[in-house]
Amino acid sequence: MNFKDLNIIPPILEGLNKANYTNPTPIQEQAIPAVLAGRDLLGCAQTGTGKTAAFSVPIIQLLSEKPSVPRQGRRIRSLILSPTRELAIQIADNIKTYSRYTDIRCAAIVGGVSQKVQERALSQGADIIIATPGRLMDLVNQKRIDLKSVEILVLDEADRMLDMGFIHDVKRIISKMPSKKQTLFFSATMPPEITKMVKTLLVDPVKVEITPVSSTVDRIEQSVYLLENGKKQHMLNHILQDKSIVLALVFTRTKRGADRVTRELTKVNVTAQAIHGDKSQNDRQKALNNFKSGVTRVLVATDIAARGIDVEELSHVVNFNLPNIPETYVHRIGRTGRAGHSGMAISFCDKEEMPFLKDIEKVIKKSIPEVKDHPYPMTSAPAFVKNSKGSKAAANNSMTNKPAKAKKNPARKPKSEWFTKQGKAQNSNFKPHKSKSSKVNKKTI
Secondary structure, three states, X not given: OOHHHHOOOHHHHHHHHHOOOOOOOHHHHHHHHHHHOOOOEEEEOOOOOOHHHHHHHHHHHHHHHOOOOHHHOOOOOEEEEOOOHHHHHHHHHHHHHHOOOOOOOEEEEOOOOOHHHHHHHHHHOOOEEEEOHXXXXXXXHOOOOOOOOOOEEEEOOHHHHHXXXXXXXXXXXXXXXXXXXXXXXXXXXXXXXXXXHHHHHOOOOEEEEOOOOOOOOOOEXXXXXXXXXXXXXXXXXXXXXXXXXXXXXXXXXXXXXXXXXXXXXXXXXXXXXXXXXXXXXXXXXXXXXXXXXXXXXXXXXXXXXXXXXXXXXXXXXXXXXXXXXXXXXXXXXXXXXXXXXXXXXXEEEOHHHHHHHHHHHHHHOOOOOEOOOOOOEOOOOOOEEEOOOOOEEEOOOOOOOOOOOOOOOOOOOOHHHOOOHHHHHHOXXXXXXXXXXXXXXXXXX
């Protein structure tokens, strides 16, 4: 099947051809006809499956078939909500590409950049706006944006918006729109809160589910290194000695961690830049552009940027820190293996992160193979570690090859004997709890 078979109008087909789109992906093949028919849609699909075109192509066509009334000016007729600035900008760029031969205009409304620039774009008129919830609420409250003419609403990466605490903003934004509208809802995972939201927002939706919820793309090769504490940076430096790794996206848990990893990579002559919430939008966009163009070899990111980084030929994703939310792992590694390419997802795990690894394997329903041949193995393994085939095995005791048995607690005396003379005689060294430390504590308090 090609895009012509989906009854897409010639101007949009021309834009798709310019972007080298020939055959629709499975989600595009199922979603586009449903959206063109005016149906609400629930899309459950992994990142990297082509869902941006799945909702934006039919929206462009529907709005093109009903042009704005000249006397009324351009009204915002479609709103696309995105959890991150990077993803919003990426969606806007894609829509501009698909709609270049139509009369449709779009604008990105995101935080971290000048509001005046966005006000100017709005004053010139936009049929579609792609926005992050925070900045959009600011402009709505300032009466700079009117959502009363919205005909099509898209919630993209809804589960991520839930994780980032945007759900209340989203509900307030929806209350500013007409109750009668077409709603397209996309989420890679379906936690209970999202399921409740779907029931309240969608009317008789068409459900498109391309892969099982929280599954990982088959063409991504996954592996894990069990490392001694404090050796992750050494392991990353060691891995990046392989010159075949042209581009690598490294995820850290914190902003300070991202900056620290970037500094350490620079010390060993690896070009790296960090991208996280403390960076200005201009700095984040510059770092992303440098990464896409190959000027920067390693991009170090926190999860705030996990769903807005779209590099078609990204070969490696490295989890420097394992996420404590298993679904986040799915979104992270989904940055590679895109557009039909293969990819590798490498994870570092120390003793404290072993519970996170177990949770991730439960969610993805597979064991992640362990790489054992490396210079920084975990020497003091926890109660359960993984063998080379990824199965669980008891940690070996150094003398007996059996797990060490826990010592039994001594039997407790009954309370009646706690303060007997015999008890005091047996504990002649006992002193009241008025130690030096307690005096220090009093002074401290």
